[in-house]
Amino acid sequence: MPDPTSGVHRPAAVDVPSPARAPAGAQAVRRALDLLHCFHDNGPDLSASDLARRLELPVSTAHRLARTLLTAGFLEQDFRTSRYRLGPSVTELGRLSYHQRGLHLAAPELADLAERTGATADLALRSGPYAVIVAGGSVTPKVGLRRPLHSTALGKVLLAWPRPGDAALDALPPLHAFTERTIVERDALRAELARVREDGHALNDGESAHGVRTLAVPVLDRAGHARFALAVRATPELITTAALPWFLERARACARALEVLLLAPGERREEEADAREGVSPASCRTGPGSR
Amino acid sequence: MPDPTSGVHRPAAVDVPSPARAPAGAQAVRRALDLLHCFHDNGPDLSASDLARRLELPVSTAHRLARTLLTAGFLEQDFRTSRYRLGPSVTELGRLSYHQRGLHLAAPELADLAERTGATADLALRSGPYAVIVAGGSVTPKVGLRRPLHSTALGKVLLAWPRPGDAALDALPPLHAFTERTIVERDALRAELARVREDGHALNDGESAHGVRTLAVPVLDRAGHARFALAVRATPELITTAALPWFLERARACARALEVLLLAPGERREEEADAREGVSPASCRTGPGSR
DNA sequence: AAGCGGCTTCCCATCATGTGGGAACGGGTG
DNA sequence: CACCCGTTCCCACATGATGGGAAGCCGCTT
Numbered sequence: 075m076p077d078p079t080s081g082v083h084r085p086a087a088v089d090v091p092s093p094a095r096a097p098a099g100a101q102a103v104r105r106a107l108d109l110l111h112c113f114h115d116n117g118p119d120l121s122a123s124d125l126a127r128r129l130e131l132p133v134s135t136a137h138r139l140a141r142t143l144l145t146a147g148f149l150e151q152d153f154r155t156s157r158y159r160l161g162p163s164v165t166e167l168g169r170l171s172y173h174q175r176g177l178h179l180a181a182p183e184l185a186d187l188a189e190r191t192g193a194t195a196d197l198a199l200r201s202g203p204y205a206v207i208v209a210g211g212s213v214t215p216k217v218g219l220r221r222p223l224h225s226t227a228l229g230k231v232l233l234a235w236p237r238p239g240d241a242a243l244d245a246l247p248p249l250h251a252f253t254e255r256t257i258v259e260r261d262a263l264r265a266e267l268a269r270v271r272e273d274g275h276a277l278n279d280g281e282s283a284h285g286v287r288t289l290a291v292p293v294l295d296r297a298g299h300a301r302f303a304l305a306v307r308a309t310p311e312l313i314t315t316a317a318l319p320w321f322l323e324r325a326r327a328c329a330r331a332l333e334v335l336l337l338a339p340g341e342r343r344e345e346e347a348d349a350r351e352g353v354s355p356a357s358c359r360t361g362p363g364s365r
Numbered sequence: 366m367p368d369p370t371s372g373v374h375r376p377a378a379v380d381v382p383s384p385a386r387a388p389a390g391a392q393a394v395r396r397a398l399d400l401l402h403c404f405h406d407n408g409p410d411l412s413a414s415d416l417a418r419r420l421e422l423p424v425s426t427a428h429r430l431a432r433t434l435l436t437a438g439f440l441e442q443d444f445r446t447s448r449y450r451l452g453p454s455v456t457e458l459g460r461l462s463y464h465q466r467g468l469h470l471a472a473p474e475l476a477d478l479a480e481r482t483g484a485t486a487d488l489a490l491r492s493g494p495y496a497v498i499v500a501g502g503s504v505t506p507k508v509g510l511r512r513p514l515h516s517t518a519l520g521k522v523l524l525a526w527p528r529p530g531d532a533a534l535d536a537l538p539p540l541h542a543f544t545e546r547t548i549v550e551r552d553a554l555r556a557e558l559a560r561v562r563e564d565g566h567a568l569n570d571g572e573s574a575h576g577v578r579t580l581a582v583p584v585l586d587r588a589g590h591a592r593f594a595l596a597v598r599a600t601p602e603l604i605t606t607a608a609l610p611w612f613l614e615r616a617r618a619c620a621r622a623l624e625v626l627l628l629a630p631g632e633r634r635e636e637e638a639d640a641r642e643g644v645s646p647a648s649c650r651t652g653p654g655s656r
Numbered sequence: 657a658a659g660c661g662g663c664t665t666c667c668c669a670t671c672a673t674g675t676g677g678g679a680a681c682g683g684g685t686g
Numbered sequence: 687c688a689c690c691c692g693t694t695c696c697c698a699c700a701t702g703a704t705g706g707g708a709a710g711c712c713g714c715t716t
Contacts (some may be wrong), residue, residue: 082611100433101702102674103397110458118465123692132676137694142391144530146398147493153529157692160462162492165499167401167457170508171451174409203452209457216459217469236442239435251437271614386679393703414663423705428665532672 082264098185105129106139110148110164114220119157175207180336184211184304187328191321193308197293197332200232222282224249225256227290228303229274234267235292235300244269255281275322276303280312287313289321293327295341302336304329329357374473389523396420397430401455405511408450417656454523470626475502475595478619480610484599488584488623489585494537496594515540515554516547517596518581521567525558526583526591534558567594570601579602580612582620584586586632593627595620 083084113119120128126136133236138144140158143149147163172178180197188211190197195211204220205228223229223246229289233243249258257263276289288307292300304314313321377428403411403419411419417427431449434440438454465467471488479486479502496513496519514520514537524534528601540549561567569579579598583591597604597616604612624633 085680100393100397100429101543102391102393102705103430103435105393105399106391107434107454111454113458113465114461122638122694123691133693134676135674138391138674138676139394142394142696145638146395147399153528160458160465162457162490163398163402163463164458165466165468165490166495166497166509166511167404167451167455168463168645169499170405170459171455172459173509174451177456179639184561199453199456201457204457206453206457208460208462216455220457231640237603239442265421337716349374394674412663413665424664425666425705425707426703429703429705432665 080184103134103138105131106143109139109143110160113160119152121154121155123307125158158187158265172208175208176188176336180209181211182331183331183335184209187211187304187306187324191306191308192340193306193312193321193322195328196228196307198228198303198305199239199301200230200240200303203227203241205232208302214261216221222250222252224254224258225278226305227276227278227288227307228305229290229308230267230270231303231305232280232300233263234276235294235298237299237301252282253280253284255279259282264284275325285309289313289318289325291325291334293329293332294343295333295337296343301341302332304332370468385484386630388622393430395423397434400434400450402561404451410443410446410450412446412448415451419632428634431531440623461520463499466499466506467571467627471500471623474500474619474622474626475500478502478597478615478655481614482597482599484597484603486619487519487596487598489594489596491528491531491594494532496520496523513541513543514532515549515614515623516543516569516573518567518569518598519596520595521558521569522581522583524554526560526585526589528590528592543573544571546570548572565655568617576600580604580616582613582616584620584623585634586624586628587634592632593623595623619634 096319104345106254108129109125110126112125116124117129122137122140123133125131125140129136130137140149144151144158144161147161149158149165151158152162177197184195184197194214197230198205198207200219200223201220201292203223205223207216207219207221207228210217221228223233232240236242243260243264249256249263251258251262257266274291276290278286280286280346286307287310288305290303293302293304295301304325306321337343368533372608377559380509399420399565400416403416407419413428413431416422420427422430431440432620435442435449435452438452438457440449441452442449464587468488469578487498488500489496489498489506489512490512493499493510494514496514496517498510498512498519500506501508512519521533527533527619534551534555540547540554542549548557560638565582569577569581578601581594581596581598584593584595586592595616597612617630628634
């Protein structure tokens, strides 16, 4: 809106990769979608007035939106308490997109990685200002969990190799400090991201919680953007500085396997010139079909 | 709207459990949600005008809705072809609701059932006029798949023990015939459902496809509504009429286990008086923690 | 090459649609 | 019993969604 003088058509997205708010006409829809996101941080079931409070909307409006989502199956209502939950349509579409992304193929790889390393293996993708874990190697994985971008290895990877539509660093909400190590200044984070890009991996050493060290590498597409981030998480006693290269190699091998499994041939990076590191090709994987 | 004379508040839902269309104010939202559902039957990626055609909307409107969903992360756009796909938010919320439903707990049970019976085991829930498979026992389960209600064992179970908000039989779209055995008349289906309720299980003997026989039982909550349907599917050679009671027993045992796993204690049916059949309690399960 | 159909994307006047205050109703709690 | 907090519905208003239209862009055929 601030530049009506220029040509009729903006020839290409010059800057503003993500206008942060209210870019196109759709108030009701955006509110309804925000409403769905409410179920993330708050409990699994919310009342109508809970929703109104969270969204800072009049009860009336929140209620109407909830009713609409209800009849569409995106919410369901407990008939005793009349509280709302995420509905069957969400589960349905979620499963669909999960499979359309091929994420079911990732679980065995992650389990294998977790078993070999003795650490937790997680796969995440970027959703707005969060990294969302979508598959995991552990038995009870933290799947569905949202992690902040600035204080996690997963998030740093997603920030370091952003996809075209992703909001820039400056557009992110304030950087909350979880420990004294958390990077809270944007310039410091920018420098960290440059280092991450340089190294090809990200580290999180107690920046989101004490006693946890995480190593993350990207799953890159042909254009060099991170479609996913793959993390290996354990205590600093397991992932010692000395052992880091070994973990890194394992993670990279898994990430390369995931590039094949999760990306369509056209989106896939060429197999060649991938030997930036001196990783011997034989060490890639041993028994993929073992289960 | 057709009865303004009566009291201000409708004291309870007298009839009309699901008004089929346009119940409450929300055109934009409903359209946007319909748009998301487009990705089910049609390919994994759709162009803006594809969507417009499917929704029978002006291109302009469909495009605007898509853009809104895009900025909210419910769609993502391929930057080469500018076609839309289901976005990260859908995956995110799907995983969330999947776990809030406890469905991850179902997979081992289903795998066990499939292994014991040599058949395919599927768990479905109702989403509007479909049964949606949300978990499966096979390696490559048909998870995310939509099945019609009238021509599948899963669907019949969901219709026979409907949940309060579910649309009635009459509100369903026309009953399509897949084979010559498909029940297409509503009265016949009603009779079939009565039989299903009586027997405690549903059968599908070539009604959706030739050479497939499916047996389904409900996963009931305390109020006696089917939260899920559990199906065992194989060829008629495997599930012979003689072997049917055996399969039924297995399926029921699994369904009972799922009632415990998937339902909160408050929603759960009391453990007692469940011995409608002469199933010995010891035969329930043998080694749940084996794997 | 030029022509052409289909697609995406944007603008804008119109008015249908969503908005939100308010009120009636229910039901727990002190 | 009175109070408070919840849900649910109604309705006049104006805001925000609507869709026709046009501009610009391929990719394909003639």
